[in-house]
Amino acid sequence: MERAAPRKIALPGPARAIPTLLLLGLVLLPALAHSSGYVLQVFTHALLLATLALAWNILGTSGSISLGHAAFFGVGAYSSGLLSLKPGLSPWLTIPVGGLFAAGLAVIVGLLCRRLRGAYFALATLAFVEIPRVVTDNWEGLTRGSLGLVGLPGLPTLTLGGWRVEIGSSAGASYYLVLSYALVVLSLVALLWESNLGLALQAAREEETAAKAVGVHVDRYRFLSLLLSASLTGTSGAIYVHLTRYTVPGLVYSLHFSAVPMIFALCGGRFTILGPALAALVLYPVDQFLFHPLLPAGHEVLYGLFLILVVLFMPGGFWGALRRSR
């Protein structure tokens, strides 16, 4: 008989230190990279992609694969951007509202696709990106169509007593804003995993019929996970649009924002909390610093390459594989 493996597998020393070192490095990054705004920009975007990967994986935990999260990202970006631009509302207000709009779209997707599983659900989400994209592209009176949103207000300066943080104009401050948001998303995901809701999603993913038979209201929890995943993705889109202060439909409703979070989640480890975020923080900078100079036109081939390698040799993802090794 094989011996039962202990449940809490002790991480090897170096692996256990990775998250701590990484966080320390991230917090100190602006000081380390003060000479180069480019490095900061890349890591700001990497952190934003990390939030997308984490949000994508909330739905992924329930077993559903979405190929269309750009729909939520784009709706969050556009609704928040338009509210900041036209009525001139404060971005601090419109950013969470962008998340709510994305959740609204998720309600429609969730109701229409509630019977779909596996590949059929994935294909439906792929199609769902087209609906908000076409609407945004053609409702020119509201969205200015393919001209896009230009001259969006940046994030306003925060004043705390005598201390002023110019988030809109300082690359360092933008970076810390996205870092804080990423930590909030990570904490939410960790809480979710440890809660009974996380248990329900895992049970639904592992064996849906059995989950129902032991009392799990599978449809409800899967719907909730879609709502949460979509609203976080929409919030990320809203933050993104206020950092770049410009967008066109093709930019936010793009394959990039649908596929890349999924690739990070799969490469990092779908069945882990940290994996998707780690993959974003490693792969995106590698892509930008190494592959982009080498292959300016086709640098994203890196993602495809990694995805193939992971799917073939590490079905649990990097972090999953690392945690298992001793």
Added chain:
Amino acid sequence: MTLLHLEGLGKQFGEVWALKDLHFAVEEGEIVGLVGPNGAGKTTLFNLISGRITPTTGRILFAGQDLTGQKPHEICHLGIGRTFQSSRPFPGLSAVKNVLVGRVFGKGFRLRPRPDDLETSRELLEVVGLLHKADTPAGSLTPSEQRRLDLARALATRPRLLLLDEVAAGFSPVAVKQAVGLVRRVQERGVTLFIIDHFLNLSLRVSDRLLALDQGEKVAEGPPPEVMRNREVIRAYLGLRHEDEDQ
């Protein structure tokens, strides 16, 4: 008191009646064995009671409440647990987490885990003799261990009625003996049992009554020795039906 009441229950798949006009009652506290050859409609009956499929005719009353139209998770909340013919563990979750799912969701939803949930789940693993495998992923358990895990998970939902589908099929004589003890322990916890047992290796020893089905219809019910002497039951099991018609 009658716990489960089947009134004219029928299920039609296409042209075929998998179950036809079944009237039957299960009393609280008893163990009823459900026997019959392949295709008799045994699993169809369990799928109807547990809400996986909806009846074509008739209705199911559980503790006086009509189950028609209730979803599987609602039926579980009302107090009916089940195991599956081929066990369906959550393969990636540890054995104890498998049971924990039943414990947490069996009667509805609690967002906050209670500290005793894990302890209770481990106790149930002990009841089925799997405590030493508590932290093993369910997917790496042997088929017979997975069946017992199925049972522990169903018990964790605190059912009043437990539907066991072929829980002892393929067991060695020693394992069957253990299963008999296990079923008795479950009954002592106040659970009413309805047991599908195609090969009769469990139900003849533990059942208070048997219900025999053949081709979707009831052929006999009563105390086990009486049912097993029944001509129709013997014919169904030994396949004498057609020769009989030729005479």
